[in-house]
Amino acid sequence: MSTTGIPAPKSASPRTRWRLRPPRIGALFVSPYVLFVTAVFAVPLGYTIWISFHRFYFTAPGTDIDTPWVGLRNYQDVFTDPVVQRSFLNIAIFLVINVPLTVVLALVLASALNAKLPFRSFFRAAYYLPYVTASVALVAVWQYIFGADGLLNTVLGDLAPDPSWLVNSTLAMPVIAVFVTWKQLGFFVMLYLAALQSVPRELYESASIDGAGRVRSFMSVTVPGVRHATTLVTVFAIITGANLFSEPYLLTGGGGPDHASSSPVLVMYQKGIEQAHPDFAAALGVVLVVFVVVLALVARKFTEKGAE
Amino acid sequence: MLSTSRTKVAAVLLALALTGTAAACSRSGPDSVSAATARGPITVWLSNNAQEVAWGEKMIASWNKAHPDQRVTSQQIPAGKTSEEALSASIIAGNSACLVFNTSPASVPQFQKQAGLVPLDDFPDGAQYIESRTGPRAEQYRFEDGSYYQLPWKSNPVMILYNKDIFRKAGLDPENPKLATYEDFLDSSRKIVTSGAADAAIWPAPTSEFFQSWFDFYPAFIAESGGKSLVENGKPQFDSPAGRRVFDFWRTIYREKLAPNETFPGDALGGGKTAMSTVGPWAVATYKDSIDWGVVPVPTSDGRPASQISTFSDEKSVAMFSACENRATAWDLMKFATSPEQDGAFLADTGQMPMRPDLLRTYADWFAENPDYKEFADQADRTVEVPAVAGSIDVWQTLRDGWTRSVVFGREPTGEELPRLSRDITSLLDEY
Numbered sequence: 001m002s003t004t005g006i007p008a009p010k011s012a013s014p015r016t017r018w019r020l021r022p023p024r025i026g027a028l029f030v031s032p033y034v035l036f037v038t039a040v041f042a043v044p045l046g047y048t049i050w051i052s053f054h055r056f057y058f059t060a061p062g063t064d065i066d067t068p069w070v071g072l073r074n075y076q077d078v079f080t081d082p083v084v085q086r087s088f089l090n091i092a093i094f095l096v097i098n099v100p101l102t103v104v105l106a107l108v109l110a111s112a113l114n115a116k117l118p119f120r121s122f123f124r125a126a127y128y129l130p131y132v133t134a135s136v137a138l139v140a141v142w143q144y145i146f147g148a149d150g151l152l153n154t155v156l157g158d159l160a161p162d163p164s165w166l167v168n169s170t171l172a173m174p175v176i177a178v179f180v181t182w183k184q185l186g187f188f189v190m191l192y193l194a195a196l197q198s199v200p201r202e203l204y205e206s207a208s209i210d211g212a213g214r215v216r217s218f219m220s221v222t223v224p225g226v227r228h229a230t231t232l233v234t235v236f237a238i239i240t241g242a243n244l245f246s247e248p249y250l251l252t253g254g255g256g257p258d259h260a261s262s263s264p265v266l267v268m269y270q271k272g273i274e275q276a277h278p279d280f281a282a283a284l285g286v287v288l289v290v291f292v293v294v295l296a297l298v299a300r301k302f303t304e305k306g307a308e
Numbered sequence: 309m310l311s312t313s314r315t316k317v318a319a320v321l322l323a324l325a326l327t328g329t330a331a332a333c334s335r336s337g338p339d340s341v342s343a344a345t346a347r348g349p350i351t352v353w354l355s356n357n358a359q360e361v362a363w364g365e366k367m368i369a370s371w372n373k374a375h376p377d378q379r380v381t382s383q384q385i386p387a388g389k390t391s392e393e394a395l396s397a398s399i400i401a402g403n404s405a406c407l408v409f410n411t412s413p414a415s416v417p418q419f420q421k422q423a424g425l426v427p428l429d430d431f432p433d434g435a436q437y438i439e440s441r442t443g444p445r446a447e448q449y450r451f452e453d454g455s456y457y458q459l460p461w462k463s464n465p466v467m468i469l470y471n472k473d474i475f476r477k478a479g480l481d482p483e484n485p486k487l488a489t490y491e492d493f494l495d496s497s498r499k500i501v502t503s504g505a506a507d508a509a510i511w512p513a514p515t516s517e518f519f520q521s522w523f524d525f526y527p528a529f530i531a532e533s534g535g536k537s538l539v540e541n542g543k544p545q546f547d548s549p550a551g552r553r554v555f556d557f558w559r560t561i562y563r564e565k566l567a568p569n570e571t572f573p574g575d576a577l578g579g580g581k582t583a584m585s586t587v588g589p590w591a592v593a594t595y596k597d598s599i600d601w602g603v604v605p606v607p608t609s610d611g612r613p614a615s616q617i618s619t620f621s622d623e624k625s626v627a628m629f630s631a632c633e634n635r636a637t638a639w640d641l642m643k644f645a646t647s648p649e650q651d652g653a654f655l656a657d658t659g660q661m662p663m664r665p666d667l668l669r670t671y672a673d674w675f676a677e678n679p680d681y682k683e684f685a686d687q688a689d690r691t692v693e694v695p696a697v698a699g700s701i702d703v704w705q706t707l708r709d710g711w712t713r714s715v716v717f718g719r720e721p722t723g724e725e726l727p728r729l730s731r732d733i734t735s736l737l738d739e740y
Binding site: 166169275276 | 337712717
């Protein structure tokens with residue numbers, strides 16, 4: 001009952017209260033995930049950032065070591081290290097080849113596999129197979145093709161590059177980029193296949209009535225229709241590409257001669273694990289995270305441009 | 309009200325997470341004073357070499373029979389890219405074995421910095437035992453602080469093993485191969501490759517891993533320099549006439565494609581892809597049934613006789629790790645496992661050389677029955693180790709990067725690369 005003449009606001013219905021105020025049982029349900037994220041992501045990330053600002057190394061339990069604050073010294077070491085610089089250049093070469101190739105090939109193949117083809121399921125599985133196969137197993141095939149005495153050089157004869165593909169400081173990274181594109185394509189084809197299901201058939205019919213051919217229809221209907229999937233594919237490709245490790249490690253014997261195919265994550269492994277400089281590796285890890293986030297945001301902005 | 313509840317729930321979740329993390333981080337090791345004299349059960353780790361495992365199990369069975377109250381159990385070193393990485397991880401986790409019978413001397417400075425090792429001269433007879441068993445070579449295993457953090461256990465003196473069939477095919481005399489001088493070695497190599505007898509004359513891994521220098525540059529440098537270590541008295545030794553000759557020799561090998569600059573995925577010598585390989589005595593058991601082989605010392609520019617050639621030891625040590633609670637037992641087991649009897653059994657089971665002086669006379673009967681190993685045993689007295697300096701792995705990685713750049717791919721002239729490497733390694737040594 002109001003004394004002001006203004007009707008009192010209706011009290012929230014039990015249903016509304018349920019939506020706005022989740023009961024404690026809800027918090028209990030999410031708690032395993034909160035704990036998981038805290039334990040395996042938030043705490044290690046925070047610890048990594050802390051390490052990156054200190055002189056630090058890992059020791060046996062119960063050992064008192066001095067871990068002085070060194071400010072930006074580790075970051076300075078990272079930015080001035082020629083091996084790190086080379087690894088970021090390598091990853092830039094890798095991304096410039098891998099990301100556009102992944103987006104274009106995955107979309108074209110997904111469109112083809114979305115059409116009514118004989119043996120469509122077989123082809124879908126065939127493209128997905130390299131993605132679910134361990135890199136270690138696939139590397140042998142790639143070495144058979146690109147090795148100094150491999151299939152490609154046998155075909156090329158005198159035209160084969162010298163030094164050969166995998167030890168050639170110019171060609172090693174493009175070969176790895178093509179390998180990774182091929183290996184991961186199946187996953188991105190699946191993302192596009194899912195996105196293609198949501199493009200209305202009527203749009204293709206309208207385009208056809210307007211006289212659009214296959215190419216025009218692809219450019220005007222398919223490409224805008226899967227724009228959000230393109231963003232997802234681009235961001236995923238950047239993130240997985242920037243975290244490249246197994247392929248250069250396995251294909252080129254730990255980053256190739258003179259670090260010709262080193263990646264930042266490979267350098268983190270070498271510095272942090274092999275050479276026992278976790279502080280340097282932590283700083284490099286933080287730089288890499290920032291690099292990936294910035295790149296992913298730029299890519300998202302670029303791919304979503306004109307979406308509205 | 310509800311907001312307060314949510315805050316409480318969040319606080320409880322955060323507290324749980326932090327408690328878990330804190331529990332995971334709160335670590336402690338055994339008390340070193342009481343552990344030093346404690347006896348009881350211990351664990352040892354062996355390499356994953358089948359012959360070494362067989363010897364280790366027999367040795368431990370023999371110990372356990374005599375010491376039922378100080379039972380020893382063994383397992384192979386946990387899997388990792390290298391055993392050194394697995395050991396480093398186990399030091400940090402505090403779950404390493406008491407003893408590891410396969411510790412690389414190059415990693416000992418790192419393990420020592422991690423406080424993962426027990427100084428063996430803390431035991432009253434520690435230094436005396438190591439020096440008496442190892443002889444004058446023991447000095448190479450003493451760390452910069454004067455302590456021994458490892459017991460030098462076995463060596464695999466590096467030599468050049470060659471395939472006699474490939475030499476025959478190339479028109480070379482397999483019984484008297486001309487491989488002693490750089491010039492002869494290069495001539496023989498050219499004949500092997502140009503005749504098509506094998507794809508490569510010699511095929512060490514040309515990759516950038518820090519330890520690969522132990523099988524191309526380092527043995528050649530030790531031989532050419534008359535037994536110098538990479539670093540002596542805190543100074544790199546390779547920017548010298550001997551170092552330059554070694555760089556130029558190997559540069560010629562790569563330039564003339566006598567060795568490929570790409571890794572062979574497998575066993576190039578066993579597969580007949582290369583005529584020669586740099587190996588230790590372990591290779592005798594590996595190749596005795598598959599190829600007709602011969603062995604020669606590492607070449608030198610002037611073709612010195614074998615008796616004057618030193619080589620890389622490819623040694624492995626026994627180290628006691630700080631996670632060990634019963635260190636007195638561990639020390640006794642170390643001495644038992646490296647006694648003359650056990651060393652003889654080890655030699656017989658594995659063909660690897662115990663780090664004892666004058667092996668040929670000490671185990672004369674065994675060498676009479678196994679003459680294939682004699683030349684390796686003769687070299688075993690003249691082996692040089694990796695330097696026991698802090699930052700050892702950084703030093704080797706720096707050298708390897710320069711080697712692949714200048715020698716394997718010929719991008720930097722030797723005259724510029726060697727002084728640069730020497731400067732870089734000097735500053736690394738100063739930094740540590």
